[in-house]
Amino acid sequence: MPLVLRNVRPWGGDPADVTLDGGAITAVVPAAQAWTAAPDAGTEPGAGVVDGRGRILLPSFSDVHVHLDSTRLGLPFRPHTGSPGVWNMMLNDRTNWRDAEASITERATHTLGLMITRGTTRVRSYAQVDTDAGLERFEAVLAARETHRERADVAVIAFPQAGLRREAGSADVLEEALRLGADVVGGIDPCALDRDPVKHLDTVFGLAEKYRRPVDIHLHEPGQLGLFSMELILERSRALGMQGQVTISHAFALADLPDAQLGPLLADMAELDVSVATVAPATALPLERLTTAGIRVGLGEDGQRDYWSPYGNADMLDRTWQLAFTNRFRxxxxxxxxxxxxxxxxxxxxxxxxxxxxxxADRPGLSVGDPAELVLVEGDSVAAAVMDKLPGRTVIHSGRVVADGLQLA
Known part of the structure; x- marks a missing residue:
C-alpha cells in the first residue's frame, strides 16, 4: 500500500509531501498549501498517511560496524574489567560473556530492536567465531536478524576475533560459519594479533574466493605497521579482482601516516574501491580527504556497552554527533x-x-527512485538534529513504518 509522508523537510529543505510505494520513493512534491485543513488532499485512494509535522526527512542510518554478539544493553551496568590490548580484551570477553543476566540471543535481539527504533534499518554486524564460542554467537546474531527481518536488513560477518593462527581450529570454525550462510568473511590485525600476515590474509581471501563473499578486516594496527597490512590487503584485492568487495574497518593508520604515504595509499584504495568503516575514534580519520578521493566511508557503533567498553547506546544519531565532534567540525x-x-x-x-x-556537499537518498529507507527526526536544521538528538523519530523500512517515538511498530 502506498504511504504518503506529509509536510516533511528532505535534508532540512523546503516542506514536501513524499510518496512511497513498492519499497521506493515514487514522488516528491511541494507540501500541499492547505494540507492541515484538508489532510487527504492529493492522496491517492488507499494510501496511508504519516503526519511529518515539519520534521526533517533523512535516509535511514546504516550501521556498518556493530558487534551484536557482545552487547549488554538493557542489562545492569557492569564495571569495566578489561585490560589494554586486543588479545587481553578478547580474553576478558571470553571469560564473561556466558555469565550475563540474559542469553546472547536475547541481548542481540534487544539491541537490534533499539537500533531500529532510533533510525537504523541497514546493519552489518560481526559475529565472533572461534574455538571457544564455536557457532553460538553467530547463531545468536542470525536469530536476532530473523526476529527483526521485517524491520531491517542485516548482513552478518563471520569474525575471527581471536585471530586465525593463535588457536588450532580457528579457520575451521570460520569456514563452517560461511557454509551456514555468513554474508562476509572477517579478519583482524594480521601482524599485531596473528603475527603472520601472509598466512592470515591467505586464509581470509582464500575463503572469500571459495565462497564468493566480500571481506571486512578489523585493522587496529597504527602507523607503518598498519600501512604494511593495508598494502598486503590491497595486493590481494588486486590479484583476486575483488574491486568493491573489501572493507578495512577502523583503519587507524590513516590518521597518522605522513602525506607522502597517505596520498598514494588513498589513490590505490580508490582504484580498487576498498571501503572504510569507522566508529568515530578519538583520533579522527581524514574524513573529508577519504570522500574526495572517492573512497566509500561508513559509520558504525562498534561494541554496545559490552565487555570491551562501557560506551554505546544503539543510537546512530548520537554516533554521528561523535563523528562530527572528533573531526572538530563546526x-x-x-x-x-x-x-x-x-x-x-x-x-x-x-x-x-x-x-x-x-x-x-552530496545529499543523496531522497529522490524519486531511491529506496524507501528513511527516518524522520526533529530539529530546526540537520545540524541541530545532530546536536539535540531528540526522541521524536519515525523509522521507515521498505516503505513501511517500523518504529515511531522510539518504539517498535
Whole structure:
C-alpha cells in the first residue's frame, strides 16, 4: 500500500509531501498549501498517511560496524574489567560473556530492536567465531536478524576475533560459519594479533574466493605497521579482482601516516574501491580527504556497552554527533556530511552498487527512485538534529513504518 509522508523537510529543505510505494520513493512534491485543513488532499485512494509535522526527512542510518554478539544493553551496568590490548580484551570477553543476566540471543535481539527504533534499518554486524564460542554467537546474531527481518536488513560477518593462527581450529570454525550462510568473511590485525600476515590474509581471501563473499578486516594496527597490512590487503584485492568487495574497518593508520604515504595509499584504495568503516575514534580519520578521493566511508557503533567498553547506546544519531565532534567540525555543511556518511555512505559500504558520496556537499537518498529507507527526526536544521538528538523519530523500512517515538511498530 502506498504511504504518503506529509509536510516533511528532505535534508532540512523546503516542506514536501513524499510518496512511497513498492519499497521506493515514487514522488516528491511541494507540501500541499492547505494540507492541515484538508489532510487527504492529493492522496491517492488507499494510501496511508504519516503526519511529518515539519520534521526533517533523512535516509535511514546504516550501521556498518556493530558487534551484536557482545552487547549488554538493557542489562545492569557492569564495571569495566578489561585490560589494554586486543588479545587481553578478547580474553576478558571470553571469560564473561556466558555469565550475563540474559542469553546472547536475547541481548542481540534487544539491541537490534533499539537500533531500529532510533533510525537504523541497514546493519552489518560481526559475529565472533572461534574455538571457544564455536557457532553460538553467530547463531545468536542470525536469530536476532530473523526476529527483526521485517524491520531491517542485516548482513552478518563471520569474525575471527581471536585471530586465525593463535588457536588450532580457528579457520575451521570460520569456514563452517560461511557454509551456514555468513554474508562476509572477517579478519583482524594480521601482524599485531596473528603475527603472520601472509598466512592470515591467505586464509581470509582464500575463503572469500571459495565462497564468493566480500571481506571486512578489523585493522587496529597504527602507523607503518598498519600501512604494511593495508598494502598486503590491497595486493590481494588486486590479484583476486575483488574491486568493491573489501572493507578495512577502523583503519587507524590513516590518521597518522605522513602525506607522502597517505596520498598514494588513498589513490590505490580508490582504484580498487576498498571501503572504510569507522566508529568515530578519538583520533579522527581524514574524513573529508577519504570522500574526495572517492573512497566509500561508513559509520558504525562498534561494541554496545559490552565487555570491551562501557560506551554505546544503539543510537546512530548520537554516533554521528561523535563523528562530527572528533573531526572538530563546526560548519553545518560538514556536520551534514557526517549524517550523509552515517546514512547513504554506510549503505554504499554494504552494497557497492548503491548510490555513493562523491563530495562533502552530496545529499543523496531522497529522490524519486531511491529506496524507501528513511527516518524522520526533529530539529530546526540537520545540524541541530545532530546536536539535540531528540526522541521524536519515525523509522521507515521498505516503505513501511517500523518504529515511531522510539518504539517498535
Amino acid at each position: 560548519a553545518d555543511e560538514l556536520i551534514e556530511h557526517c549524517v550523509a556518511v552515517a546514512t547513504v555512505g554506510g549503505a554504499s559500504v554494504i552494497d557497492p552498487l548503491a548510490q555513493r558520496l562523491t563530495s562533502v
